[in-house]
Amino acid sequence: MAGKTLRLALFLFPGYHLGAWRLPDAVPELDLGIEHYVRAAQLAEEAKLDALFFEDQAAVRRSNDILSGDTYGAANPRSIHFDPSMLLPALAMRTTHLGLAATSTATFNDPYNLARRFSTLDHLSGGRAGWNLVTSFNEDEAQNFGLDSHVEHAQRYRRAEEFVDVVTGLWEGWEPGAMVRDKEKGVYFDVGRMNFLQHQGEFFKVRGPLTTGRSPQVRPVIFQAGASEPGRELAARTADVVFTLQSDVVAGRAFREDLRRRVERFGRNPDEVKVLVGMTPIIGATDAAARESAQRMRDLIPEDLAVSNLMPLAGGYDLRQHDLDGPMPDLPESNAGKSHRAAILDVARRGNLSIVETARYFAEGSYLKVIGSPSSAADTMQEWLEADACDGFLAVPTHFPAGVEDFTQLVVPELQRRGLFRTEYTGRTLRENLGVQTYGGNR
Template sequence: MTRIRQLHLGAFMRPVSLHTGAWRFPGAYPDANFNFAHLKRFAQTLERARFDAFFMADHLAVLNMPVNALKRGQTATSFEPFTLLSALAAVTEKIGLVATASTTFDTPFHVARRFASLDHLSGGRAGWNVVTTSNPDAALNFGLDEHMEHDERYRRAREFMDVVTGLWDSWADDAFVRDVASGEYFDPAKLHVLAHKGDYFSVRGPLNIARPPQGWPVVVQAGSSEAGRQLAAETAEAVFTAQPDLEAGKRFYADVKSRMEKLGRDPDHLKILPGAFVVVGDSLEEAHEKRERLDSFVHYDSGIASLSIALGHDVSALDPDGPLPEIPESNASRSARQRVVDWAREEGLTVRQLAQRVGGYSGLQMVGTPSSIADEMEQWLTEAGSDGFNVMFPYLPAGLDDFVGKVVPELQRRGIFRREYEGNTLRDHLGLPRPANRFFAVDDRSAISQR
């Protein structure tokens, strides 16, 4: 008997809501994004609902928007991902913990070490969302005057990942024998010195931490450009993607999975999880009222600033009630930029309409009853649009509690979402194999290399 396909659910939790008006919604915690007591409660609630993962996006700068827009959102102060996820690891037991780390503004040794450390602390629950960082303001915080060009960032990212995974394999899984009688803490035949020298990095190794419980923390990616899809097909195990609707989702899903087949990878070894902004009501009408009320808290300054980011150009001087003019190419994420331009063209939106949509939340949304939302999610699953979703909550705690208390039980009733965790690691939850150590065959007592 074939088991019914199962949904995988991540919770998008940095920021806790992407909606600019979230913190002003009646009953919402204004400091939900930056209060550890709240975040601990959210993580524990998501774990009780059997979510696969708690996911933190990241930025290496205060977002590059005009201060009059910036001041209206909750993101200017946030916890750094490793400190927050490590604290949450100590107060949860099963839920996966996924953090973004940049291949452009960090170094492979630090990144390999921190994810390995989080994986050990959490008993195998870490995931690395590999990003190349498209925010040009980040470059200015790291001594670079010019942001690195898109394709160059991806070439660097690929070598960065080679080094990180090589460092994770520094030690055989059974290297640390701690033999009290002989006084041998580890077996030197099970230590590999990477000695990597490439175009971007020179890293000797070994890593000063044992191989992670998962072998490698789960490798996640989010890029949707041509280079991003190819890198995902080659190396990712989960993709958090922004897809505007099911048709686009199906094209993306088919594209990435067919790239994997061409590369000889099992397509089931990568889970595609589009972001879905979910607003739950007891009736369709109530749900739409909630969304409209939430949008009413978005200021035009904020909307136009978000639109400027999406386009990679300052558009604040445009006539709010005119159409969007031609916008030149920029260093902004190509896919996000094109989607916004397409909306304006296809739906004939004014600058103001576009700004309000982008400034609230502009991506895939599911606004409805527990039953209608479950219908949508099930349709994506059965029509090969996704393997699940990275769920975005509209406001906290009520928006999260609504999803956990009303939608999750409906998904469970339909048999498409787990009632209990079946394993302990993020790989277990996502149904991913544990990578073999490239330098040590299982039970092979001989080393490939040693110092």
């Protein structure tokens, strides 16, 4: 394969498109159905994708809407899903090469437990684990962890900075060859190759080491998304893969160039940090058929649900105080995540969309919409790659199974025919397949 090639991950989030789950052929039971997750993972592996990725939020969305009688807002399909860190070990047993990544927040977790959890997954999967580091933007999550409101944004990132240092320090707490298991001498592990972290900082005091020894990747792959200044700095210092909400090639290239400059400033190789653009593929036999499919799914989104879904992404701002058919107002700064606020304003201003049109756009998914035939979708992806606007894509299918099948069985083969994506796995670990920095394992 000559020239630049793509990195591809599949983002599987039940109910992500707020209308597609209502299609006759959709299987909404994906949300709590292990057999459906297994099938999706197998489809991703058959297509030779780098990873299967799961988002997570530890709260049913918009609890205040229940009190106000807004049943559409309260019953958001995106609220129901497994704890992905419990799901991934099951998928590891049914796949061989596919990377397995899950979101876990630094705001409502403890670094020792998280480090041990992902180290365990790395062992169970043979070096295919990935952690998506987030600080959480959902106010409802805070209320499940003893807080009335979310931790202040800057403090969330200060905590995350220390959190990731503790986690990576714990992952590296065992030196190569420490697990000797010498039956003749009766020595199980070499104490001299075990290191105590002895971390003591602003937020954490952690002794170490982990009980899992040194995992195959040593450091499971760290994914991150964040468009704010502290988010970009954290990604540049710590992440291997960065997700972005960019929906314009020029803006995408600017984001990637900015991140690469920051990565280099931290003394890291920018070629070993991959930028994946989130995209929602809606595929048809022809471009016209794909547009018809997109419209059919869009028509299945209740307007109240679309607006209710947008408000927490907009920092909790009450959009209903404005004419919903009027322009998107300027959104005030808030304590919520910054990426979605910026994306909402960009999409609304660039497309001259009303509030309700913007709400429907994000009800279809927050990412770049790629609507067309497999060839047209591949054209768009190739354009972004050749413009240096990304290193690959995080594909977010609208529903299961058809949305997953369309991407893995129609779009990926077209990319492979063009020499833009692998036809076989070449690495043993997720790090090797992604082309990010590797660390010496146990062997």
